[in-house]
Amino acid sequence: MTYLVRTETPPVEVYQRLRVATGLSPKSATAATAGLAGTWYAVVAYHDDQPVGMGRVIGDGGTAFQIVDMCVLPEHQGRGLGKKIMAALMEHLRQRAPRTAYISLIADGDARHLYAKYGFTETAPDSVGMALRL
Numbered sequence: 001m002t003y004l005v006r007t008e009t010p011p012v013e014v015y016q017r018l019r020v021a022t023g024l025s026p027k028s029a030t031a032a033t034a035g036l037a038g039t040w041y042a043v044v045a046y047h048d049d050q051p052v053g054m055g056r057v058i059g060d061g062g063t064a065f066q067i068v069d070m071c072v073l074p075e076h077q078g079r080g081l082g083k084k085i086m087a088a089l090m091e092h093l094r095q096r097a098p099r100t101a102y103i104s105l106i107a108d109g110d111a112r113h114l115y116a117k118y119g120f121t122e123t124a125p126d127s128v129g130m131a132l133r134l
Helices: 012-021 029-037 081-096 111-116
Strands: 004-007 039-047 050-059 064-072 102-105
Touching: 004 081, 012 029, 012 050, 012 064, 029 039, 039 064, 039 081, 050 081, 064 081, 081 111
Parallel strands: 064 102
Antiparallel strands: 004 039, 039 050, 050 064
16 A cells, blocks of 8 residues: 655644544544644645544644654554654654754553654653643
């Protein structure tokens, strides 16, 4: 299968659909619209002009960035598409983010193995990720 990864922020409807279809938490249209407006960089992966994956970088543009919304539809997983999405995000960060920037992410399950290929390391026990869902 041939995939194309395009630099673009996904439209709200695509963002919502990909999140739910890949097991990420659903987001309202209002929340998605506000969140997507804060995108620093994003890519959408396509197969036959249909969105099948995405990834975004959010942050302040200088000191801190976070990789979020990494997902690939289940029927397209295992074909290297997550690597293509991650490579695009990392290339942009390497070209545009200051060298002193802190880049973080939350790795769900075995995704940590993908992120390790791009230099990410677990922070525990020195620091631990924390979350609060409203």
